[in-house]
Amino acid sequence: MIHYALTFAYGCFGLALLFNLFRVVRAPGVTDRVLALDTMVINVIALLILFGIDEGSAMFFEASVLFAMVGFVSTVAYAKFILRGDIIE
Template sequence: MLNAIILAVSAIIGVSLLLNLWRFMIGPHTLDRVIALDTMYINAIALIVILGIFMESPLYYEGALIIAMLGFVSTTAVCKFILRGDIVE
């Protein structure tokens, strides 16, 4: 039963990733692309956590944490670049 639920949730998150990729490719504005990329990070984290539940290994959670930190820092840097034109003051 748990395997079927994990498979269904993985498929739903995979569809969400494809829709985010579509928005990233055709987004009319730069901010649409930044939000789509940020949402793709969140979906990737969810897939890694689901894989960790399926494999029963805590190493996947550490990988998800690393991706979350990189996603936050990169989104912040891109937004700062869009607003100010430079990243480092």
């Protein structure tokens, strides 16, 4: 039964990644693209966790935490660049 739930979740998050990719390409503004990229990071984290559940390995959970930290820092840096035009003051 868990196999069917994981397959359904893979499909949902994969479809969400495709929609986010479309939003990154066709967004009207830069802020919409940043938001879509941040949402893509969240979806990739969910896929890593699902793959960790599927494989039964804790390594993927640690990778998802590292990916979350890098995604957060990059989103904050890009938002700061949009607001001020400079990342490092």
